[in-house]
Amino acid sequence: MPELPEVEHAARTLREWLAEGPVVRAEAGATRIFREGGRRLFTQRLPGRRLSQVERRGKILLLHFDDDVGLLCHLGMTGKWVRRPASGAVPHSHARLALAGGVVLHYCDPRLFGRIEVHAASALSTLPAVRALGPDPLIDGIDPAALRARLGKTRRAVKAALLDQAVLAGVGNIYATEALFAAGIHPARAASSLSKRQVERLAASLDAVLATALARPVEEMAYLSEGGWVDNPFLVYGREGEACPRCRRGVIEAPVIGGRTSAFCARCQKAG
């Protein structure tokens, strides 16, 4: 999926699109995107509602509508919202919001790993899935001391720990990989073994990597392009076998850590 920068972009886009007018019709396919009862609530509660706010917490989108109607949307791996000027066939469209004026917003998700839930808008921020999230780098900032406290609790690989949404909300496989490279930390290092200085470097690297991604033009955001990105914008992610862009002498290795493909330069990122 989309990680924090891509979900933030989705939030900004939805904010813009939903300002065009109230929902006049809501349709939903019988897919597991909706958990029990969610599909019926979606089609019944959304019509007539006007958006008041779009929040992003980590990789979770929270849409607030009037009359206390709320949506929680997680894009999973391949979920995205697309806007079409009129109704018509859109591949993998599982939910639709037709707006006054004829525009239709489609939630498309080929792999069906995403989810949409209907809740009271006033209850969105206290949902268990939201409360379980750690600090959000964009909203709360990354406090090195707090990050160190959380990483210090586990001997898991630091790469795996960074993917834990209770540690930092919104960081995913790509940006964890890139930040560890920027900080010169081996992804398999035990999280609790990092020094104060290393965690400070990691916090700064996470900040920088996410800021760079947020500043990237929309059309270059990886998850938006149809067949992957045209030019891989990352330094080590997806570059197995290439020369290290920093030292030029190491070769990028791509081991699986914590069940996900990582990438690092063994010369720049010592196992310690």
Next chain:
DNA sequence: TGACCCCTGGCC
């Protein structure tokens, strides 16, 4: 804490 599973599509 790691293995496995959920799905489909794109690429080699």
Next chain:
DNA sequence: GGCCAGGGGTCA
């Protein structure tokens, strides 16, 4: 035809 994929949930 097999392998891989940015998500997370569950189970032992």
